[in-house]
Amino acid sequence: MANRERPLSPHLQVYAWQITMTMSIMHRTTGIVLAVGAFGLAWWLLAIAMGGDSYAHFSACLASPFGKLVLFGFTASLVYHLFNGIRHLLWDAGRGFDIPAVYRSGYTVWALTAIVTAAIWFFALRGGA
Amino acid sequence: MSDSRIRDLRTPLARARGLGSAKSGTEHFWWQRVTAIVLVLLVPWLVWLLVSLAGADLDTARAVIAKPWNAILLAIFAVAMFWHAKLGIQVVIEDYVHTRALEVASQLLVTLACVVGAFASLYAIARIAVS
Numbered sequence: 060m061a062n063r064e065r066p067l068s069p070h071l072q073v074y075a076w077q078i079t080m081t082m083s084i085m086h087r088t089t090g091i092v093l094a095v096g097a098f099g100l101a102w103w104l105l106a107i108a109m110g111g112d113s114y115a116h117f118s119a120c121l122a123s124p125f126g127k128l129v130l131f132g133f134t135a136s137l138v139y140h141l142f143n144g145i146r147h148l149l150w151d152a153g154r155g156f157d158i159p160a161v162y163r164s165g166y167t168v169w170a171l172t173a174i175v176t177a178a179i180w181f182f183a184l185r186g187g188a
Numbered sequence: 189m190s191d192s193r194i195r196d197l198r199t200p201l202a203r204a205r206g207l208g209s210a211k212s213g214t215e216h217f218w219w220q221r222v223t224a225i226v227l228v229l230l231v232p233w234l235v236w237l238l239v240s241l242a243g244a245d246l247d248t249a250r251a252v253i254a255k256p257w258n259a260i261l262l263a264i265f266a267v268a269m270f271w272h273a274k275l276g277i278q279v280v281i282e283d284y285v286h287t288r289a290l291e292v293a294s295q296l297l298v299t300l301a302c303v304v305g306a307f308a309s310l311y312a313i314a315r316i317a318v319s
Contacts, residue, residue: 108315
């Protein structure tokens with residue numbers, strides 16, 4: 060069989076950038092991040108159930124600068140996936156489908172993600188994290 | 189009914205189910221939405237709970253989680269979260285892993301990991317709640 064280069068159909072590179080494609084990719088990326096984070100929550104619960112060294116070890120990991128950075132990533136991912144997920148659920152209900160509405164809801168999700176993530180960390184740090 | 193020629197090789201049950209060779213219909217879509225709605229309702233509560241426990245010692249964390257409604261909602265959250273994660277990662281694997289053996293292996297691994305995660309969470313919540 061001839062093994063020469065076959066022409067490929069145009070892929071992502073033929074499209075001009077739009078906010079919608081970035082938001083779609085971000086929804087999937089944050090979803091993958093949160094699937095990993097789910098095991099972090101299970102680890103937290105197990106550490107509390109076991110107590111003693113387990114909880115001390117968990118707390119130490121979380122309190123380290125790297126732990127805080129990871130936790131901040133999880134927080135931002137969670138907030139983004141939550142708001143963009145609501146956007147998806149509204150689409151499933153047939154709402155907000157016209158192009159201006161899609162752009163408006165997209166920028167709204169980004170703004171809410173920034174504000175709510177900042178608020179969560181403000182209260183968490185004030186609470187003694 | 190008097191016409192005895194076979195027009196459809198499917199059994200009456202298969203015809204009633206109407207699923208075809210995919211063997212499943214809207215279950216994946218439906219349960220992804222059901223778990224999404226549960227999570228939309230519970231994530232704000234969970235975030236509030238976690239923020240209130242920021243920097244808490246072990247006894248405080250245990251006492252808060254052991255409260256009946258906190259334990260119940262945490263258990264529901266854990267199940268919905270791992271279920272939703274499994275459904276989502278399943279689609280990612282379907283989209284990007286094109287080697288059949290590797291795909292089946294990753295799907296199995298993700299399913300098992302999520303089942304272990306969910307049961308481990310439920311075990312931990314139960315243990316905290318009754319201690």
